[in-house]
Amino acid sequence: MTSKELQKMLDTTRRDVGREHGFRQSSYINFKVENGYFFCLYFSLEEARLEVKPMYADDLWWEIWEANENMREPLSLRGKGAYALSGQVLTKIAIFGDRRDFDNIDIRQFYERVFNEANTEIERFLLLNPDADSFVPDESRTYHDPDRLLYLMTLIHSGNNQEVLSIIKEARQNKHRCEFRSGLFEDSYTYIRRWCKRDGFFNNIGRSIHNLMNLIVKTKTFAVMGMGFNISNHNKLYNPHNGRIFEGSILLALITSSLYLFDSYDLAWIILALYIVRVFIILIKRSDKRELRYEAEYMSLPITNKRKFKIISWAIVILLYLYSFCIIFYATKD
Incomplete structure (x- = not known):
């Protein structure tokens, strides 16, 4: 039996046995929901680790982290999602230490033992913690949660x-x-x-600014994605360099306007310097999760909406460049 065939057999057996014990399966995890808790078994080569956390925990965290779209995803995201919270470890069950052991054990009986032990731990836990709303995790048993x-x-x-x-x-x-x-x-x-601190006066102002920045980021992301939309090949990757064209049109319009209205090079150079700093920050920073979220939101739009964004985005860029050239023309003419 090849390694691929063996893994397929293990996954199939684990899924079948897990279902009999009330667990659902997704990739390397098996999970179930009981009494407002999310119980998850993580399988590796060495062990099966059973974790628990209240169902509200991920929902609350995603709302705070402004990733509300995760709430609409399958339950398995709470177990293996990038922004899913770690849970409190209830038990660790030793499993296969050596693949040669597979010839000497009954795989189905083995998984029966694992899921039986997991359900026993779950029952014991629920007896001690019947109310998920009042649950407080034992941080000494939380799996990799450095931020608590x-x-x-x-x-x-x-x-x-x-x-x-x-x-x-x-x-x-x-x-x-x-x-x-x-x-x-x-x-x-x-x-x-x-x-x-969201109910305070200054925090309301801060939240308004934050929401405005989100709107700006969303508008810019949709504009750049729209400009890179390929009508003939909907699955083609988008060209990030289109963002430079979009930002360049705004920059040129600001510089030419300042030159014409204020008849001074000082403000133009200040704007140019700020833009250079902005580009530098873009180059060195990590991917902003807001941009990634809006990119995913754009990708889920219907094709007709993508075409509209493409037309509108390019129209705005062309108008801004025409505006800038007109300003330059009239400024030099005078």
């Missing part, structure tokens, strides 16, 4: 926002670097602080 996000979500869910802010403040003082980041200056703690 699961614990922070349980605190926010129970209304302890001030304690959350204190934890974040202490982490900042200790120079903690969050695992989840957005651009150069924002991370998971930035979003959580904004959420916890």
